[in-house]
Amino acid sequence: MIYTVSRGDTLYKIAQSYNTTIEKLIQDNGLTRPNDLVVGQNLIIPSNNPSTYTVVGGDTLFKISNRLGVSINDILKINPQITNPDQIQIGQIINIPNTKLSIEVNGYAIANISESTLSRTLPYLTYLSIFSYQAKSDGSLYILYGDSLITQSGQNSVAPIMVVTNIGDSGGFDSDIANTILTNTQTQNIFINNIISILNAKNYYGVDIDFEYLYPTDKENYINFLRNLKAQLVANNKTLSVAVAPKYRDNQSGILYEAHDYRAIGEIADRVIIMTYEWGYVYGEPMAISPYSEVNAVLSYAVTRIPSNKILMGMPNYAYDWILPFSPGTSATTLTNTQALELAIDNGAVIKFDTKAQTPYFNYTDASGKLHVVWFEDAKSIQARLSLVSKYNLAGVSYWTINNFNAVNWTVLTDMFNVKKVL
Numbered sequence: 001m002i003y004t005v006s007r008g009d010t011l012y013k014i015a016q017s018y019n020t021t022i023e024k025l026i027q028d029n030g031l032t033r034p035n036d037l038v039v040g041q042n043l044i045i046p047s048n049n050p051s052t053y054t055v056v057g058g059d060t061l062f063k064i065s066n067r068l069g070v071s072i073n074d075i076l077k078i079n080p081q082i083t084n085p086d087q088i089q090i091g092q093i094i095n096i097p098n099t100k101l102s103i104e105v106n107g108y109a110i111a112n113i114s115e116s117t118l119s120r121t122l123p124y125l126t127y128l129s130i131f132s133y134q135a136k137s138d139g140s141l142y143i144l145y146g147d148s149l150i151t152q153s154g155q156n157s158v159a160p161i162m163v164v165t166n167i168g169d170s171g172g173f174d175s176d177i178a179n180t181i182l183t184n185t186q187t188q189n190i191f192i193n194n195i196i197s198i199l200n201a202k203n204y205y206g207v208d209i210d211f212e213y214l215y216p217t218d219k220e221n222y223i224n225f226l227r228n229l230k231a232q233l234v235a236n237n238k239t240l241s242v243a244v245a246p247k248y249r250d251n252q253s254g255i256l257y258e259a260h261d262y263r264a265i266g267e268i269a270d271r272v273i274i275m276t277y278e279w280g281y282v283y284g285e286p287m288a289i290s291p292y293s294e295v296n297a298v299l300s301y302a303v304t305r306i307p308s309n310k311i312l313m314g315m316p317n318y319a320y321d322w323i324l325p326f327s328p329g330t331s332a333t334t335l336t337n338t339q340a341l342e343l344a345i346d347n348g349a350v351i352k353f354d355t356k357a358q359t360p361y362f363n364y365t366d367a368s369g370k371l372h373v374v375w376f377e378d379a380k381s382i383q384a385r386l387s388l389v390s391k392y393n394l395a396g397v398s399y400w401t402i403n404n405f406n407a408v409n410w411t412v413l414t415d416m417f418n419v420k421k422v423l
Contacts, residue, residue, distance in 0.1 A: 002380045004353075005041040018045050029379065030338065030407025038344045040351030042360065044379035044408055046415040055092040061085050070099055102418040103389055104396035106241075106273065106312055108163065110403050111146040117405045118149065122156035124410045126396065126420050129161040129208050129241075133198065134168070137180040139190030141198070150202055157423045159205035161241065162198060166211045173212040175255070182214075182221035192229050199238050205422070206239030208273065214259035223264045230268050241271035246298040246314070250305075266306030273398045274302055277316035282332050286322040286373045290315070292358035292384050299392050312398040313388060317406055319376030324363075336404040340376035351378075358384035382412045389417070396420070 168174030280287040319340040320332040347364035
């Protein structure tokens with residue numbers, strides 16, 4: 001469950017009320033300053049459904065079923081010792097089935113991720129997508145030194161994924177580099193052969209193609225490239241995932257969207273990562289980074305074009321701090337979600353919650369008298385977004401990025417789902 005902090009609350013009072021401990025509240029919520037709670041702060045108190053249950057006086061299987069949210073039939077399936085469901089004994093230990101849905105979890109990691117953050121995060125992942133091998137216009141790729149990440153992922157039963165982008169020397173996505181690869185058959189063949197060579201040499205599980213800001217005229221060229229690549233991947237027993245922009249409709253205009261054909265990509269790829277974040281972005285107007293209402297709208301369209309069991313929903317793992325009033329051309333400051341909460345504590349802010357966006361935010365005034373607004377993620381917003389996985393029967397989720405450890409995110413995720421492993 002989610003608990004919203006009120007004025008006068010302490011961890012001691014909350015722990016007493018919900019039969020837990022202060023230490024567990026701190027650990028589950030990643031609280032760096034546990035003595036400083038913020039009004040409006042949302043805390044996760046995991047359900048912690050038991051794997052076994054000891055029968056007490058007055059119990060019946062019907063009552064136990066209702067209390068734990070598990071069907072009587074499911075209880076009986078894993079308790080063959082119960083020969084008469086109407087006769088259970090006080091003190092009898094009953095096995096309780098785990099009814100949580102198992103999902104895939106991808107995490108994008110930039111190669112400079114710290115050893116500590118990586119080791120703490122890997123248990124929660126299905127895939128580790130190592131960012132990124134950058135394409136060159138001659139079909140070669142800039143070599144990424146992420147071998148230690150590949151080794152550690154394998155040691156933790158996490159499948160390492162090679163991420164390939166069209167990021168240019170300037171640091172931004174380069175439409176021209178992509179165009180050259182997509183339109184020149186010889187260059188494309190070299191490019192695909194180089195991808196396959198790296199996949200096999202480094203023992204990657206598969207490749208993730210993250211080509212963004214493609215020229216609209218390259219729409220069919222992009223699909224043809226993905227088909228060509230997929231054929232080579234199948235021959236080498238490797239998988240293909242493709243990252244796509246968040247669209248609401250087929251004919252959505254804009255260079256970010258037009259070349260990403262959901263239906264065609266969904267037919268080719270093994271997984272489609274929908275980048276459902278950056279509505280609030282660093283140079284844009286202040287708003288939630290990943291509003292529930294917008295993510296829901298994107299997914300409602302996406303599942304009509306892509307098999308839902310191929311979709312990984314994008315999840316942001318960062319926050320933005322804007323100066324108000326917003327002035328076009330100015331940029332927000334990027335924060336971790338932990339930094340955002342500490343900023344609220346330092347400034348005595350009250351955290352508010354936007355019900356449409358299902359996202360927390362707060363205001364504060366800095367030392368120079370400037371007003372700020374911070375949009376971030378917390379237990380309640382994470383839980384709301386993750387509920388869409390079940391609503392649309394998705395394969396799972398994909399985090400951008402895992403370079404900062406956010407304990408509460410993983411507590412919420414594992415309270416709702418089991419993490420599927422493919423290795």
